[in-house]
Amino acid sequence: MIELTEKTLDPEKITAKVRRDTNGAVVTFLGTTRDNFEGKTVLTLEYEAFDEMALKKLEEVRQELMAEFGLEQIAISHRIGTVGIGEISLVIAVGSPHRKEAFDACHAAVDRIKEVVPIWKKEVYQDGSRWVACEDHEFSPADQHSSESHTH
């Protein structure tokens, strides 16, 4: 239910993993690559991961959220490598008996992934590039580890 891949993500396939006849709701989130940053045109994005740790942290996030929201089906796939503009970089699919838990768990999953999973994206411009969110702001994932902080 966890995947890091250089291949194009197929949201229907990933969503199918969480479909059950006992579920009344499925929420699928797609993260897609944007073509601009502060007025600059982004040509392409490069995603890099610390693979072993990223897979481990994705699975931890998945397990934490399933426990927190009482769910049994969450699938997460993250693209790495070069990703063109407008393509899908992240798919999170949550299956649940009821819609509220599906929406809430999916929202929390995106937030947690952006906080703790060692994946980095670089925006490539005509005249240079930039590691996103990397310009030296304070960052302390170890302090954000309690499950109560998922609303951040």
Next chain:
Amino acid sequence: MELKVRLFALYRERAGGNIVSVTVPDGATVGDLTDEIRRQIPNLAPPEVKIVVAVNTDYADSDIILQPGDDVCLIPPVSGG
């Protein structure tokens, strides 16, 4: 002991390579290691920015004591999604 520290993304680019070899005394902590790395590579991160470390694929607080053979990686601010 000598540790081979792996670097990713921004830190890899700033250091000009994906591994840096760091020697610290036995019993050294994660904090001691990042102090030593800052001496070796002053432009890695500004002084006010905490360098986040993963030991054996888990985030490690600065008071964790390092062991020979630990898998030590520096984790610049993440930006997945």
